[in-house]
Amino acid sequence: MDELEFRRRIMADPKQRDEEINAAIKTSDKNSQFAEDALELEKQIAKAMAVDVPEDLADRILFNQTSSVESNVVRPNFARKAMAMAASVAFVAGLLVGQLNWGNLVVSPAQASLANTAMKHVIDEKPFVQGLDEQVKSSQINAKMAPFAHEFSHSFPYHVYYLNHCGFGSSNALHMVFQGEKGKVTLFFTGIPSEKATDFNQDGMSGIIEPMGDTSLILVGEEGEDVAKIADKLANIIKPMN
Structure with missing residues (x-):
């Protein structure tokens, strides 16, 4: 596992410790320190955000706003203090992020939206597709890829159980x-562009978003599935149609 892949997986889940992660930590002091820093950052952010909100917060804000209007006097109130506290927490978190040098590993809202849409599809449609085996052929796959102006230049290297089009956020997707190496993997190929390769983990599943020009390849597999390896293999044989 290279350093970039190690950092992506640790930032996606600082507590993750599978065989590959443990091996990378043991063989590199730099990786070990990064993993410890990520865990510590998670603890500090959780602690900073654990601020009890007074039960009468709304009443106090309304009271202060009313008093301010009546007296036309500008003075600090509870709402401003709360906002200042939130800003301070955000500033401290920003400093910690900078110290860890996450660089391009920060997930943008657009990337997060793609990941969330993919995860929702997998969870919602699992009862429907888990028992299917349509034994899909490569020719059928390229036919479904046509609306996205891409095709596989070689036969699809895995056994395909299910193939269709679906609504995907504001667009459509293949x-x-x-069948992956450890279990079933779900692939989405959509006309929604993405900024950069991004890993994500949620609900016991692992995923990756792989940008391909103006389209995106998204894979979701069982936790422990090396979706990055599969994405790299597939990306090499997906080509724009002539």
Whole structure:
């Protein structure tokens, strides 16, 4: 596992400790320190955000606003103090992020939206597709890829259980379920562009977003599935149609 892949997986889940992660930590003091810093940052952010909100917060804000209007006097009130506290927490978190040098590992809102849409599809449609085996052929896959102006230049290297189109956020996507190395993997190929390769983990599943020009390849597999390896393999054989 290279350093970039290690950092992506640690930032996605600082507590993750599978065989590959443990091996990377043991063989590199730099990786070990990064993993410890990520855990410490998670603890500090959780502690900073654990601020009890007074039960009468709304009443106090309304009271101070009313008093301010009546007296036309500008003075600090509870709402301003709360805002200042929130800003301070955000500033401290920003400093900690800078110290860890996450660089391009920070997930943008657009990337997060793609990941959330993919995860919701997998969870919602699992009862429907988990028992299917349509034994899909490569020719059928390229036919479904046509609306996205891309195709596989070689035969699809995995057994495909399910293939169709689906609504995907504000766009559409190719929706495929195939056999990975550890379990079933769901693939989405959509006309929504993405900024950069991004890993994500949620609900016991691992995923990756791989930008491909104006389109995006998204994979979701069981936790422990090396979706980055699969994405790299597939990206090499997905080509724009002539």
